Structure formats: C-alpha cells, structure tokens
Amino acid sequence: MIPFSPPYIDEDIISEVTHTLQSGWITTGPKTKMLEDEIAAFCNVQKALAVNSATSAMMLVLHWYGVTRGDEVIVPAYTYCATALAAMHIGAKPVMVDAGSDFNINTQKIKAAITAKTKAIVAVDFGGWPCDYDAINAIVNDAGIRAIFKPAGEQQEKLGRILVMSDAAHAIGTVYNGRPLGRCADITVFSLHAVKNVTSAEGGVIVLNMPAPFNNEAVYKTLRLWSLNGQTKDAFTKSSAGGWEYDIVYPGFKMNMPDVLAAIGLAQFRKYKSALLAERKRVFDYYTRAFKNFAWAICPPFEKAGCSGSWHLYPLRIKGAGEKERNAIIEKIAAHEVAVNVHFKPLPMLSVFKERGYNIEDFPVAYELYCNEISLPVYPQLTDELCETVVKAVAESVTAVLPV
Numbered sequence: 001m002i003p004f005s006p007p008y009i010d011e012d013i014i015s016e017v018t019h020t021l022q023s024g025w026i027t028t029g030p031k032t033k034m035l036e037d038e039i040a041a042f043c044n045v046q047k048a049l050a051v052n053s054a055t056s057a058m059m060l061v062l063h064w065y066g067v068t069r070g071d072e073v074i075v076p077a078y079t080y081c082a083t084a085l086a087a088m089h090i091g092a093k094p095v096m097v098d099a100g101s102d103f104n105i106n107t108q109k110i111k112a113a114i115t116a117k118t119k120a121i122v123a124v125d126f127g128g129w130p131c132d133y134d135a136i137n138a139i140v141n142d143a144g145i146r147a148i149f150k151p152a153g154e155q156q157e158k159l160g161r162i163l164v165m166s167d168a169a170h171a172i173g174t175v176y177n178g179r180p181l182g183r184c185a186d187i188t189v190f191s192l193h194a195v196k197n198v199t200s201a202e203g204g205v206i207v208l209n210m211p212a213p214f215n216n217e218a219v220y221k222t223l224r225l226w227s228l229n230g231q232t233k234d235a236f237t238k239s240s241a242g243g244w245e246y247d248i249v250y251p252g253f254k255m256n257m258p259d260v261l262a263a264i265g266l267a268q269f270r271k272y273k274s275a276l277l278a279e280r281k282r283v284f285d286y287y288t289r290a291f292k293n294f295a296w297a298i299c300p301p302f303e304k305a306g307c308s309g310s311w312h313l314y315p316l317r318i319k320g321a322g323e324k325e326r327n328a329i330i331e332k333i334a335a336h337e338v339a340v341n342v343h344f345k346p347l348p349m350l351s352v353f354k355e356r357g358y359n360i361e362d363f364p365v366a367y368e369l370y371c372n373e374i375s376l377p378v379y380p381q382l383t384d385e386l387c388e389t390v391v392k393a394v395a396e397s398v399t400a401v402l403p404v
C-alpha cells in the first residue's frame with residue numbers, strides 16, 4: 001500500500017521532541033521561538049509568529065487588519081475551505097474569483113471582484129506553485145483601486161489599500177521571481193498541518209512583510225499578544241520566580257503553539273531545507289518525465305524562469321475525463337493499493353457555500369480543473385521504484401476506463 005501523505009518522522013525529530021518533553025517546559029516557549037526565528041531567516045524577513053493552525057493564523061491577521069462584519073475578502077474558488085472560512089469566522093464575506101490554467105487565482109478577474117467593501121485579497125499558492133504576486137500587488141496599488149478603498153481603523157488608515165495575504169499553506173520554500181514566498185505579499189501564512197510539506201502535527205506560521213511605515217517587530221508583538229488571550233506575559237515568563245503578575249489588555253484569541261509541537265516542526269524544518277524539499281522535487285520530476293509520454297496526460301504547468309514550487313502536490317489531469325470517469329479511474333488506482341486524492345472540490349460545490357448562494361456555474365475554470373484532476377502522492381519516502389509503481393497504477397487505470 002502506498003499512502004497519500006504520511007508524515008516524515010525520523011530519529012532527529014523524535015529526539016527533538018523527547019528533549020522538549022524532558023526539559024520541564026512543553027507549551028509556548030524556547031522551541032516555538034526557535035522555530036519562528038528559523039522560518040523568518042529562511043524567508044528573509046524580521047519576524048514570524050507561530051500559532052496553532054493556518055486557519056487561526058489567517059483569522060488573526062484579518063482581525064488585526066480590522067476586517068469585520070460587512071467587509072469583503074477576495075479568495076479563489078479553487079482552494080481548501082479554510083481560506084474562505086477564516087474570513088467568515090470574523091464576520092466578513094468571501095468573494096470568490098475563478099482559477100487560471102495554473103490552478104491559481106486568475107489575476108485578470110480580480111479587479112471586477114473589488115468593491116468599496118473589499119479589505120483583503122487572499123491568494124493561494126496551489127500545490128506550492130506561486131501566484132502572480134506582481135500582478136496582485138499592482139492591482140492593490142493602482143490609483144483607481146486605492147481611491148475606492150474605504151479605510152476603517154488604525155491599520156487600514158496606515159496601509160491605505162487592500163491587504164495582500166498569501167495562503168501559502170502548501171508553499172513553504174516556494175520562490176517567486178527570485179524572492180522567497182514570505183517577501184511577496186504583505187503577510188504570508190504557512191500551515192504546519194500533518195499533511196503539509198513541513199509539519200508540527202498542527203500549526204501555522206505568520207510571516208510579516210508589512211511595508212513602511214509599519215514596524216514588523218511591533219506587529220509581531222501585537223499579534224503574539226492577541227494569540228494568547230491578550231495577556232501581557234506568556235506562561236513561560238510568568239513561570240519565572242516572582243513573575244506572577246500580568247494584565248489582560250485585549251480580548252485576544254487562544255491560538256498559541258506549544259513547544260512540544262514546535263519541536264516536531266523545528267526538526268522537520270531543518271531537514272526540509274537540507275534534504276526533504278529536494279526529494280519532493282525528485283518525485284515531482286519523475287512523474288513529469290513519465291507522464292509526458294502519454295497523450296491523455298496533462299502535467300501540471302509549474303515551470304517559469306525565476307520561480308520554483310514547493311512540490312506539495314502533483315495535480316495530474318486526464319484529458320477527456322469528466323467527473324464520472326475520473327472517479328472510476330481513482331477506484332481502479334485504489335485497487336492497485338495506491339492512494340491518490342483530488343485537490344480541490346471547488347468551494348462553490350460544497351454545501352456550506354452552496355447554501356450561501358455561491359454557484360459553480362460562475363467558476364467554469366475551477367470546475368474544468370477539478371473534474372479531471374487526480375493528485376498523486378509526493379513525499380521524500382517515495383523511492384524511484386515506488387514512483388514507478390504509482391505511474392503504472394495510474395496508466396493502467398486510465399487505459400482501463402478511457403477509450404484509447
């Protein structure tokens with residue numbers, strides 16, 4: 001059996017966790033700080049904040065930016081529900097935009113979705129492939145678009161335009177036009193969920209790249225406070241002798257990352273930089289070399305000078321397949337003991353969004369991408385031999401279902 005996305009756990013990771021368990025401190029403390037510092041350095045920014053999930057991270061950022069009831073947040077239709085739910089949890093309305101041929105938000109369709117209520121654009125780097133941030137940043141900085149922006153509150157007054165946030169849940173290690181993700185949007189959010197490229201079991205990281213006059217150290221301090229009940233001292237500081245007294249200065253959330261999870265993330269992240277990211281690319285490239293020989297295969301268009309992905313997913317598409325055939329192919333692949341997946345069922349096809357009036361007919365490209373998409377397993381433990389097993393299982397299943 002070839003699983004879809006098992007976590008990468010080795011002795012280094014186990015010993016980092018054991019060290020934390022034996023240290024006498026298991027919740028937010030030194031390991032979380034180390035993880036934040038390593039990710040900030042990797043992204044070439046001053047500050048990154050670790051929290052308990054990417055969903056929490058996005059809620060916290062939008063709330064900090066003053067996004068609230070009556071506001072609109074632009075999101076792609078082709079993403080995981082969390083991108084839109086983060087906006088809904090704080091009372092805002094997600095406004096969906098269709099995908100382009102690279103699965104990412106179609107930047108040419110963003111302008112038409114902007115209204116005087118728009119406060120943020122959340123771009124998702126699908127499968128770890130970067131969105132066109134130059135185009136998105138040009139839109140929010142456009143004089144006409146700035147003119148209709150109605151700032152409410154301190155942060156919106158200061159920025160004076162729509163916030164650009166990257167939902168980079170898939171995309172730690174991605175490079176866009178020579179810049180690491182983390183330096184492409186105002187704020188970038190990574191997920192450390194169990195199936196993502198780097199995991200702490202559950203977790204999220206907020207990478208701060210707010211332009212002047214923002215002080216990212218100060219933004220970090222505020223977000224950290226708001227991720228821990230608005231409490232002026234964290235439990236680690238309070239635990240020092242004589243350090244009991246604190247104040248609550250804001251009705252904050254409870255979203256902090258515990259050290260025992262940060263330890264998993266820290267050891268994983270070190271290995272990711274040195275080896276695991278390259279191993280993912282090996283698997284990704286193996287599939288492309290194999291599938292480009294088949295007339296029915298549409299390989300992911302993840303190639304552009306100056307850009308490189310994080311090789312989180314291999315979204316293969318099957319020419320000529322509709323939803324029904326694609327599902328039949330997946331059943332046949334499963335019979336070969338290979339687990340595959342579909343990324344994503346577009347948001348407007350999910351009940352919670354359908355009930356709120358979103359209609360898949362308004363997002364034809366998202367539907368077209370979804371209906372013949374099959375995500376193949378990509379992870380470092382897949383040897384070339386196992387990749388070959390996946391290729392054979394897919395090829396035989398396609399041939400069995402489609403007329404050739």
Ligand SMILES: *Cc1c(COP(=O)(O)O)cnc(C)c1O
Pocket residue numbers: 052053054055056079080082083124167169170191192193202203204
């Ligand atoms: C996994 C995922 C998330 C949510 O991440 P969590 O850390 O589980 O909250 C958000 N957006 C996308 C695109 C994802 O794939």
